[in-house]
Amino acid sequence: MKLGRHGIVAVLLASTLGGCVADRQYRRGAPVVSESLNVGEFDRTQTGNLSGRYSLAFIEFDDKGQMFEPAQLDRAIAEVRRARTSRAGAKPSIVLFVHGWKNNASDGSANVWGFRQVLAGLALNSTLGGQAEEVVGIYVGWRGATISAPVLKEFTVFDRHHASQRVAKPVMIGTLQRIMDAAKDRVVSSSPATMVLIGHSFGGAVLETAVTPALTQAIHDARTAKTTVSWPADLVILLNEAQEGQESKPLLDLMAKEVKPWTCAKPSGLADYPRPAVISISSTGDVATRGYFPGEQLIARPFQKKKYSGIAGAKLYYETTAHNGTLRSHVFGRTDDPEIAEAATKCLPTLISTISYGATDIEYAVVPDPDAANKTPYWVMHMPPAIVPDHSTIFTQIFRDVIISLIGQALLNERRNELIPAAP
């Protein structure tokens, strides 16, 4: 049998169609689920049957950015309110995750499971810390995957990059606002919940685009009320974000103009840093955003505008925020890494995370870069491949531990961001 050119085209077409991932809802009518993971099943350093209990809600968006089922949002908000009022003085942790490229809200998506691991780890951490607080996870699904066939799926990068901008507004903006309000508002007779938003890859782009209006509004509100800035979420974390730096620049510029910059605390003094509003962190081993992303931007150049001119403008167009050296503000790594150790001789670390693996204690630190131009509450940094080896494998045990520890420490810091006094 001879397979001609037409045959090969037919096979390719069949392969593509066979590997299509539909624009569909995966959690139709599904209630918020309460789950309990035995942490020892995925964390070999844990002994005994220690479980982390959390509840998990899904909110799914179609490829146009519309919610498949608005009741999913209602259920998620109801769960947030229930957790806040479950007992007097409750301070639950609400963690919202926007998944990345090649993922969706199905249980076949590894991001769903990685998020579950983070939630279980947070819940266990809270339990071991003495005061068991509830953990509520909200997984925001969108059509991150359109083709599942190998090789072919790699070419969806252009389309999904565009989709990440489209999905982010306007419904997503309102959705995030409602969730953040439910976690923080004073309508409920309880203390505000802890609200953390996490976005990965193109999900980071979705999240940043959707949450920027709320962050901007918070600065304007603080200016009007003449108070410190009360961010709508306690922390926004962008992991291996696949979005050009020029999209983050307006927010960074606004923060630089309005919010008092952090100053490097000398090692002989006391660390007194205001807490971050946004942390953008990418692995140096993330070839997708560091190596290929500029290539994608190059190919898309005839159809896209550069928002800033000059060499700096070109860097902002081609590089993601965390891979842009001029935007990076902190260094992150093991404390015995010479680069980190040297940075720590100039500035006191803002965060230190000690991960105990039995007899082994490994210390990681986030240290401000005294020479950084970016001194805003939008922290930008690299992380070594030992923590996250590549673009997609974000939920490694070490990174789960680090992120849980960093979230805890960042939130312990009560110091709020102050505004730069207005000119008379």
Added chain:
Amino acid sequence: MRDSENAARLLALMLCVMSATPVGAQIPDLPVSRLALPPSVMSDDAPLEAASIGSAGGQTLLGATHTQDPWSGRPVCAPMFLKADWQLSSKQRGCNWLQNGVLSTGRIFTTVASTLFSMVLDLPSEHGDGFRVRFGRKWLQGAAATTGEYVGSLIAHEDPREIPPYLVLRPTAPPRGFFPRFGAAVARTVMSTQCVDPCRATDIRKRIGLSRVLGALASGVTGAALNQNQGGTDDWNARAWHGTLTAYGSAFAHQLLSEFKPEAARLGGRLFRLFGGS
């Protein structure tokens, strides 16, 4: 023409397998109802107090149904678990061989690149062969190499992954500087690791990298077999050994590239940016 037909059939089979096995992405979603256990099997210490009553669209909804542990329903062959699980089960080893070896996107791209390169060089051993034949031959050679590695890792009880996640347990910091990192790439080529139960810091064992040797050998032998009676030489042994050494060298180059991935990625990104101009 026979070679050409075989290569075409191989390609068709490959694409068929690809579309039938949606590697690393979509698998049928697990209905929530499968995760939820009936109240009768709930443990006493975890009653339904987590359930909440919400209201949506005038409908009263049960907010949180109690679920035990969904972990057993996870897609063990999803790329994340293949990379992040500390120890791989037999099934995961098989998936790793198929997804990250035989059918990996990287392998297919590098096979295409190597085929195009061979067409430019057009060595006497391949003279007259078209793209499909060359691609099929190289792909088969690569598949044999990964299969050899798979078998070698089973025999020598090696972890088949380049940098297994449990290595973070090592108290020493990763090597810094060119020569220590170069040395680390050499060490990863000739040596391998295994984490024995219960996989704590003291359970990491070093193993001789038999998988790389068997992989290179399989590649060399397959290459010699596929190129038989071409190139004006009948010295099968010489070609097999030459192919084996080349494949072992490629394995080392791969480790080297993996070690210097951050620098390579930065260089690639800069080149794209420079090409785009300001």
